[in-house]
Amino acid sequence: MSELKKIAVIGLGYVGLPLAIHLARHYPVTGLDIDTNRVSELLSGQDRTNEIDDSVLKSSSLEITDQVTAIENSDIYIVTVPTPVDVNKQPDLTAVRGASRLVGGVLKKGAIVVYESTVYPGVTEDVAGPELEAASGLICGADFFLGYSPERINPGDKQHTVDKITKVVAGQNDQVTAVLSEVYGRLTSGGIFVARDIRTAEAAKVIENAQRDINIAFINEVATIFQKMGLSVYDVLEAAGTKWNFLNFSPGLVGGHCIGVDPFYLAHSATANGHHPEIILAGRRINDGMGGYVAECIARELTQLGKGAGAKILVLGLTFKENVPDLRNSRVIDIIQALQGRGFSVKVHDAYADRDEAETLFGISLRPSLEDASGYDCLVGAVPHQAYAEFDPESFATLLTADGLVADVKGMWRSLKLPENFARWQL
Numbered sequence: 001m002s003e004l005k006k007i008a009v010i011g012l013g014y015v016g017l018p019l020a021i022h023l024a025r026h027y028p029v030t031g032l033d034i035d036t037n038r039v040s041e042l043l044s045g046q047d048r049t050n051e052i053d054d055s056v057l058k059s060s061s062l063e064i065t066d067q068v069t070a071i072e073n074s075d076i077y078i079v080t081v082p083t084p085v086d087v088n089k090q091p092d093l094t095a096v097r098g099a100s101r102l103v104g105g106v107l108k109k110g111a112i113v114v115y116e117s118t119v120y121p122g123v124t125e126d127v128a129g130p131e132l133e134a135a136s137g138l139i140c141g142a143d144f145f146l147g148y149s150p151e152r153i154n155p156g157d158k159q160h161t162v163d164k165i166t167k168v169v170a171g172q173n174d175q176v177t178a179v180l181s182e183v184y185g186r187l188t189s190g191g192i193f194v195a196r197d198i199r200t201a202e203a204a205k206v207i208e209n210a211q212r213d214i215n216i217a218f219i220n221e222v223a224t225i226f227q228k229m230g231l232s233v234y235d236v237l238e239a240a241g242t243k244w245n246f247l248n249f250s251p252g253l254v255g256g257h258c259i260g261v262d263p264f265y266l267a268h269s270a271t272a273n274g275h276h277p278e279i280i281l282a283g284r285r286i287n288d289g290m291g292g293y294v295a296e297c298i299a300r301e302l303t304q305l306g307k308g309a310g311a312k313i314l315v316l317g318l319t320f321k322e323n324v325p326d327l328r329n330s331r332v333i334d335i336i337q338a339l340q341g342r343g344f345s346v347k348v349h350d351a352y353a354d355r356d357e358a359e360t361l362f363g364i365s366l367r368p369s370l371e372d373a374s375g376y377d378c379l380v381g382a383v384p385h386q387a388y389a390e391f392d393p394e395s396f397a398t399l400l401t402a403d404g405l406v407a408d409v410k411g412m413w414r415s416l417k418l419p420e421n422f423a424r425w426q427l
């Protein structure tokens, strides 16, 4: 068991790259991605997700490839490909199936295939296993074995990194679980938790994210109640947060690849098993409605200030969360489109996002910089990137007209004293 395993990581995105880099400190590791642009970028020593420093990437022993022959003869395959939802909010397992067929094409007897992608319980054994069998001609559980180890990292979070968090692992049998415990045990100092079985490990991951979504939805709902009552939810949360068991969540948009998507995987399981998921889908509805709600509030404030259609709005931040370039499933677009739909002239700046990606994903032409930006009737702080959170009163005076509105969606300027002439709106 302690002989050095040859590992292949399939999918080198936000999850796969850090995992492969850290594993490569202990094992011979090959990372494969089917996106040739991503592979070229990584081979040139640059990670546009900012998860891995260029110097670390360049000095790593990780072999990076888009060639499937390079992952032949691996002992362990770890699959970290996307698991989005389709237009009907149903699990889209295209990448999981594709990666499984790709691995199946080179699978040797005795190998273990581990999935880290977030899925609903049963995907590893009922979807991936048969794909591997079909592509390899081998028998699952006899010739090769399955495992699941959910990924918990958080884009942009430099504290809870893959080498420090507790890793949940589950194997198809005890021997596989022991191998995975050893491999992941070397990777992380956060310890290993062995789940009862693969389905339990899959279920644990999907409820971690669904729970977060529901908690945020509750705060979003009370934020809208308090708006009607003239209270700031942030003031209320500050007071309530002094209770020892009050949970600390803040209001806002829920986007990205995980929290806004994974509850639909859980909802799919519920429906498939004859249960109508109430709270899970209600949470999704509330959170998906927040962008439109925020736009409605801003439009109302602007109208009250006598600034109707044609008023100039600058939205600060387009990514799904602060201090990352990740634009996937960002809900800031809901605010932008709703304001545009009301006839406002909306420009957008983001301190991190890639301009081409913003154009491709949303048709948004980002301002290249804030230099020369001025004369806006309203500034919408949509994403608390550090550069915006550090604004001082002078920044607002430069960007806004004399009687402009500061709309602080995330409460990042709450403690900042603004010149009296500016109006302010926040949740």
Ligand SMILES: NC(=O)c1ccc[n+]([C@@H]2O[C@H](COP(=O)([O-])OP(=O)(O)OC[C@H]3O[C@@H](n4cnc5c(N)ncnc54)[C@H](O)[C@@H]3O)[C@@H](O)[C@H]2O)c1
Pocket (backbone or CB within 6 Å): 010, 011, 012, 013, 014, 015, 016, 032, 033, 034, 035, 038, 080, 081, 082, 083, 095, 098, 099, 100, 102, 116, 117, 118, 119, 151, 152, 153, 154, 155, 257, 258
């Ligand atoms: N991003 C996160 O912070 C995070 C955290 C925990 C779990 N997850 C889960 O991890 C999984 C991966 O997420 P991500 O954010 O790393 O996605 P990503 O889009 O950043 O990266 C996935 C990579 O897989 C590649 N890929 C797609 N199909 C492939 C195939 N058939 N063969 C080889 N490569 C393929 C893509 O080109 C891409 O580079 C998802 O299931 C996600 O829900 C993500």
